[in-house]
Amino acid sequence: MTKIDVSITGPEKIVVAGSPATLATFGDAIENAVGGAPDRHVINLICDNDVPMGVVFDVQRELQNRDLLKISYNSDLPQAMPLVLPSKELEEKVKSIPDEDIVIVGVRGKDTVLLNSTEISANNLSDEVKNSLRKNDHLIFAIDMDRDATYGDFVKVLHAVKEGDATRILINNHPR
Numbered sequence: 001m002t003k004i005d006v007s008i009t010g011p012e013k014i015v016v017a018g019s020p021a022t023l024a025t026f027g028d029a030i031e032n033a034v035g036g037a038p039d040r041h042v043i044n045l046i047c048d049n050d051v052p053m054g055v056v057f058d059v060q061r062e063l064q065n066r067d068l069l070k071i072s073y074n075s076d077l078p079q080a081m082p083l084v085l086p087s088k089e090l091e092e093k094v095k096s097i098p099d100e101d102i103v104i105v106g107v108r109g110k111d112t113v114l115l116n117s118t119e120i121s122a123n124n125l126s127d128e129v130k131n132s133l134r135k136n137d138h139l140i141f142a143i144d145m146d147r148d149a150t151y152g153d154f155v156k157v158l159h160a161v162k163e164g165d166a167t168r169i170l171i172n173n174h175p176r
Contacts, residue, residue, distance in 0.1 A: 001042050003072070004033050008047045008151075011055045023055065027062045038067040042082075046074045049152030053145040056154070060085060060171070075155040083158075083169065094170060097140065103132055104172070106144045107157050125157065129164025142172040 007015040014021040014029075021029035034041055043063060047056060063071070069085040086094065105125070106114035113122045120128055132139055141161050145154050161169055 001070075002040060003042050003044045004030070005044045005046060006030070006059065008045070008051050008055060008059060010048075010051060011058075014059070023058055026059060027066070030062060030066060030068065034066070034068065038069075041068060042070045042072055043068055044072050044074065047151040049075065049150060049155075051151040052147060053149045053151060053154055054147030056151055057145075057147065064088065073155060073158065075152065083171070086170070094140075101136070101138060102140050102142050102170075103129075104142050104144050105157060105161060107149050107153055108146060113157065122156070122160070125160040126164035129161055129166050133165060138168075139166070140168040140170055141166045142170040144172040 004017050005015070006017075012022045014023065014026055016026065016029040017033040019029055019033070030043075045056075045059075060071075063069070064085050064087070067087070069087060070082070071085055072082045104114070104116055106117075108114065113120055113125055115125075115128055115132075129141065143154070143157055143161065145157075158169070158171075
């Protein structure tokens with residue numbers, strides 16, 4: 001596996017494998033960095049904590065379009081969190097999953113988290129995830145971020161969901 005660093009400090013400040021890019025030029029820049037065989041690459045995503053998730057979603061969509069699905073999310077937390085973006089086929093299958101098997105983790109601000117429309121404290125998220133999994137261990141947790149929420153908020157929520165022992169996590173960049 002070859003790691004390709006993608007650094008995002010803003011919509012017009014993206015660096016792909018050492019070369020500057022913008023959202024408009026990101027697709028070509030990542031294509032040049034990969035040079036084929038997308039399944040042999042891991043994208044090492046490094047974002048400033050205040051980058052809007054809308055920018056991250058746009059980058060993720062470009063990565064998915066190029067079958068670059070292995071992502072390592074980095075932040076100021078001690079360890080990166082590896083995830084695999086869903087393929088287009090998997091995204092279609094997810095639409096057929098019954099609503100009772102999906103828990104929507106809605107992030108609306110730094111301390112406001114909705115768990116299936118019920119507001120909870122962000123500090124209690126990992127405990128709530130554990131409690132939900134005790135009732136149904138097949139649950140999928142769909143993290144539903146507002147486009148203007150920050151990357152820092154996203155990483156904290158992702159970390160809390162993983163701390164709650166969730167193994168099926170969906171980053172919901174276009175809600176149902």
